[in-house]
Amino acid sequence: MKKAQDVIEKRDEYFAYGSVLEAVSQGLYPDRKHILREFIQNAYDALGDLRRQEPTAHLESVEITVSPPSVIIADKGLGMSDETMRRYRYLGFSGKERGTHAGFRGIGKYSAVGVCDKLIVRSSRLGVPKSYQVVINAAEMFRRLQEQKNTPLEDLLREHSEFNESAEDADRHYTFVELHGIHRDAAELLDDSIVRPYLVRVAPLPFDPAFTYAKEIRERLGQVLPGFLEVDVLVNGKPIYKRFLENCLRPTYEPVFATDSSTEPIAFSWCCQNAGKGQFREPGEQGTKGHRHPESGLVYRSSNFAVGDGNLTRETLWHTTPERAFYFFGEIHVIDAGVTPTSDRDNFEDTSARGRLFERCRAIAAMLSFEAGLQSRQQRFGEVVAGGAKLVAETEATLKAGALAAELKEDKTFQVQKVLEDVAKRLKQSSRSERKDKKVIRRAKQVLKRGERLKRALSAHGGSHYVVVDIAKELAMEPRTKAIYEAIISVIREEFRDDSERFEAVVRRIHEALRKGILC
Amino acid sequence: MLNRPQRFTPNKQVVRDLQCEVIRQRFSQRLGALSYFGLPSSSLDDVAQWSPLLQRITAVERGGAGKEWEIQNEMLMNAFRLGVSRKLTLLRGDIDSVLLSDVDSYGNKPSWPYDIVSLDYSGGLFYRNEGGRLCRLEAIKRVFQRQAASGAKEFLLFLSFNLDQIDQHEVHESLETIRRDLMRFGYAADEAIDSYLKHPCEQARLKLYVMNLVARLAAQESFDSESESPIFYMGNRDTEMMAFRFYFKRSSRTFTPRSPKERLNQVVNRRMIEIVNGKQNLTNLGLPLIKAQGPGEK
Numbered sequence: 001m002k003k004a005q006d007v008i009e010k011r012d013e014y015f016a017y018g019s020v021l022e023a024v025s026q027g028l029y030p031d032r033k034h035i036l037r038e039f040i041q042n043a044y045d046a047l048g049d050l051r052r053q054e055p056t057a058h059l060e061s062v063e064i065t066v067s068p069p070s071v072i073i074a075d076k077g078l079g080m081s082d083e084t085m086r087r088y089r090y091l092g093f094s095g096k097e098r099g100t101h102a103g104f105r106g107i108g109k110y111s112a113v114g115v116c117d118k119l120i121v122r123s124s125r126l127g128v129p130k131s132y133q134v135v136i137n138a139a140e141m142f143r144r145l146q147e148q149k150n151t152p153l154e155d156l157l158r159e160h161s162e163f164n165e166s167a168e169d170a171d172r173h174y175t176f177v178e179l180h181g182i183h184r185d186a187a188e189l190l191d192d193s194i195v196r197p198y199l200v201r202v203a204p205l206p207f208d209p210a211f212t213y214a215k216e217i218r219e220r221l222g223q224v225l226p227g228f229l230e231v232d233v234l235v236n237g238k239p240i241y242k243r244f245l246e247n248c249l250r251p252t253y254e255p256v257f258a259t260d261s262s263t264e265p266i267a268f269s270w271c272c273q274n275a276g277k278g279q280f281r282e283p284g285e286q287g288t289k290g291h292r293h294p295e296s297g298l299v300y301r302s303s304n305f306a307v308g309d310g311n312l313t314r315e316t317l318w319h320t321t322p323e324r325a326f327y328f329f330g331e332i333h334v335i336d337a338g339v340t341p342t343s344d345r346d347n348f349e350d351t352s353a354r355g356r357l358f359e360r361c362r363a364i365a366a367m368l369s370f371e372a373g374l375q376s377r378q379q380r381f382g383e384v385v386a387g388g389a390k391l392v393a394e395t396e397a398t399l400k401a402g403a404l405a406a407e408l409k410e411d412k413t414f415q416v417q418k419v420l421e422d423v424a425k426r427l428k429q430s431s432r433s434e435r436k437d438k439k440v441i442r443r444a445k446q447v448l449k450r451g452e453r454l455k456r457a458l459s460a461h462g463g464s465h466y467v468v469v470d471i472a473k474e475l476a477m478e479p480r481t482k483a484i485y486e487a488i489i490s491v492i493r494e495e496f497r498d499d500s501e502r503f504e505a506v507v508r509r510i511h512e513a514l515r516k517g518i519l520c
Numbered sequence: 521m522l523n524r525p526q527r528f529t530p531n532k533q534v535v536r537d538l539q540c541e542v543i544r545q546r547f548s549q550r551l552g553a554l555s556y557f558g559l560p561s562s563s564l565d566d567v568a569q570w571s572p573l574l575q576r577i578t579a580v581e582r583g584g585a586g587k588e589w590e591i592q593n594e595m596l597m598n599a600f601r602l603g604v605s606r607k608l609t610l611l612r613g614d615i616d617s618v619l620l621s622d623v624d625s626y627g628n629k630p631s632w633p634y635d636i637v638s639l640d641y642s643g644g645l646f647y648r649n650e651g652g653r654l655c656r657l658e659a660i661k662r663v664f665q666r667q668a669a670s671g672a673k674e675f676l677l678f679l680s681f682n683l684d685q686i687d688q689h690e691v692h693e694s695l696e697t698i699r700r701d702l703m704r705f706g707y708a709a710d711e712a713i714d715s716y717l718k719h720p721c722e723q724a725r726l727k728l729y730v731m732n733l734v735a736r737l738a739a740q741e742s743f744d745s746e747s748e749s750p751i752f753y754m755g756n757r758d759t760e761m762m763a764f765r766f767y768f769k770r771s772s773r774t775f776t777p778r779s780p781k782e783r784l785n786q787v788v789n790r791r792m793i794e795i796v797n798g799k800q801n802l803t804n805l806g807l808p809l810i811k812a813q814g815p816g817e818k
Binding site: 063065067068069070072074118120122172174176178180181234237 | 589596600606609612626628
């Protein structure tokens with residue numbers, strides 16, 4: 001068996017070889033779309049750097065252009081210096097700082113070399129009258145890896161990348177990245193209809209201007225989160241925004257502290273509850289309940305980039321009543337610099353800081369669960385009162401019109417009694433609650449008053465001024481016929497015991513049929 | 521070192537200004553909403569100059585052989601630097617191939633029709649493909665076909681090229697056809713056409729050849745053409761260049777085949793703009809004019 005020394009001509013001793021590059025470029029992001037996020041993260045950091053250096057500078061949009069066979073990610077952030085651009089070719093080197101920048105490992109850019117033939121980066125730093133270009137010849141690197149076993153990583157990176165410089169206006173500042181010659185197995189990067197929704201979900205975008213609470217939330221986040229930044233992004237010239245869910249209540253805000261006594265928050269959350277009933281749902285087909293809305297739930301954000309989706313917060317925070325996680329939509333912005341997203345940002349690295357974050361954020365879930373329960377109860381109370389009011393009003397009207405069949409009296413009395421009990425029970429609960437809906441309480445009291453009156457009217461035997469329809473009397477039934485009729489009605493009542501409305505409808509139809517058959 | 525962006529010579533800048541003037545005149549009601557298809561410089565200085573007039577820009581760039589990505593990257597980067605990237609669509613490949621096949625090297629298609637088609641060739645007009653066909657001229661013909669097929673009502677065509685490798689046979693044949701047509705219309709064209717044929721400057725013959733050719737191609741697709749004075753200038757590295765400006769309007773005439781609406785004698789008599797050191801003069805190159813109207817001309 002050949003020794004490594006025989007396979008490659010050694011100038012020195014090497015400690016890293018080409019397979020590392022294969023692992024980074026092909027193993028880092030099985031979901032190719034994350035590669036785009038990686039470069040948007042760099043753009044975000046560049047814009048953040050510009051704002052730190054020039055606080056009044058206007059931050060221009062990051063532009064994503066799909067121009068087959070290339071994808072371009074370009075920003076007018078601070079730009080990179082000569083030194084930074086030279087180091088751009090380094091693998092695993094980063095001058096960025098955790099907590100300040102979204103990216104900091106210096107490996108993400110190499111995820112792109114597995115999906116394109118060339119990675120071309122041009123950058124000019126504000127105030128420097130030069131632009132620098134790095135070209136990483138990815139296709140050549142992989143060709144060499146195939147031809148030559150155990151190529152030292154150093155040789156691979158050095159010999160298949162270029163660095164150039166050129167004159168540029170000193171006031172121009174930008175970074176322009178082209179992933180040229182996108183491979184067929186990463187064609188999704190060239191598909192606008194895939195790229196756009198992905199970025200809408202993960203990127204640090206501004207809220208959709210149509211979202212009523214956009215300004216309010218942005219201002220709160222700006223006050224609380226150090227260096228909070230939203231980045232305008234254009235995909236093929238069109239702006240994209242963070243999604244929001246309509247029909248929501250005003251947002252609530254909650255800081256999360258490391259301990260009960262600390263004053264420095266480790267996270268900050270905002271969320272909006274569904275103004276309707278239960279979970280946010282997508283519109284269903286006619287008459288059916290739609291699926292749970294994919295944008296519902298709370299999403300962790302680190303440097304304003306999404307980490308996981310609504311399911312991650314549900315799994316980590318909602319240990320009881322997990323369905324209530326989707327009664328809300330919102331975000332939990334992680335401030336603790338010790339909490340680091342995993343490379344593919346589907347979770348955080350498993351550290352004690354993460355454990356503490358999840359632990360402390362559970363209070364949010366508990367509070368929201370309570371809120372959801374309260375809201376649910378209030379909503380149900382409102383529905384019960386509305387239903388009661390309707391039943392009472394309709395029964396009163398039927399009685400007044402002399403159209404209530406004697407056979408239905410008992411059922412009606414039972415229904416009214418049941419509703420009144422429900423209203424009374426919920427009224428009692430609601431009166432004890434800290435958050436009272438005075439309008440509903442007032443209405444409930446009215447329903448109870450009218451309902452009691454109605455109950456009395458229904459139970460009166462002969463003394464009531466209301467007339468009920470007695471079909472046996474109306475049709476002058478013989479006692480035997482009347483007995484048969486009553487027996488039939490009793491069977492039907494039993495059949496429709498759980499469906500009073502149908503029972504009522506059947507009785508009415510029987511009356512009509514009898515009248516038609518006997519009187520006409 | 522990176523490529524230095526191409527900059528306009530003073531002469532070229534005058535050409536650009538004259539083209540811009542025509543855009544403003546012809547599309548005064550739609551400035552800012554115009555669409556452009558063409559061959560801008562990789563610096564995109566030209567398109568950036570017109571950017572306020574344009575809403576949509578389709579640029580075709582072939583790039584250097586074997587390093588196509590380099591100039592294409594530069595163009596995209598400059599579009600971003602200059603703030604026109606939102607309007608720009610890059611088609612990668614040879615413009616003649618794009619016009620002939622209607623797709624670029626990666627299957628991207630132009631979005632016809634366009635208000636401005638700018639074929640600013642750095643080479644000559646008589647470029648032949650491997651099969652010996654004058655593919656550039658065929659490509660120009662396709663412009664009219666594609667514009668007509670996509671319902672263009674009017675458009676501008678800017679055509680510029682250098683005076684290298686002229687197909688003398690093609691030009692002479694064409695001038696003889698012009699002579700015959702003029703004579704058929706009753707013009708005493710011999711003196712004028714002979715003067716063109718004998719003239720020491722290629723631009724004289726090319727003026728007539730190109731204006732007649734384009735007008736005929738347009739007419740075949742039911743476009744009436746109006747031409748501006750052709751331009752002769754010295755480009756980069758003292759290359760002799762010509763630039764033409766045409767305006768086309770969908771014809772209201774219904775019969776086919778069509779002949780150009782612009783009269784042939786007007787084409788012959790059109791004076792040329794010569795640009796020297798950024799200054800323009802009108803000249804007829806000492807060529808005789810055709811004056812009398814023949815009995816056949818209506």
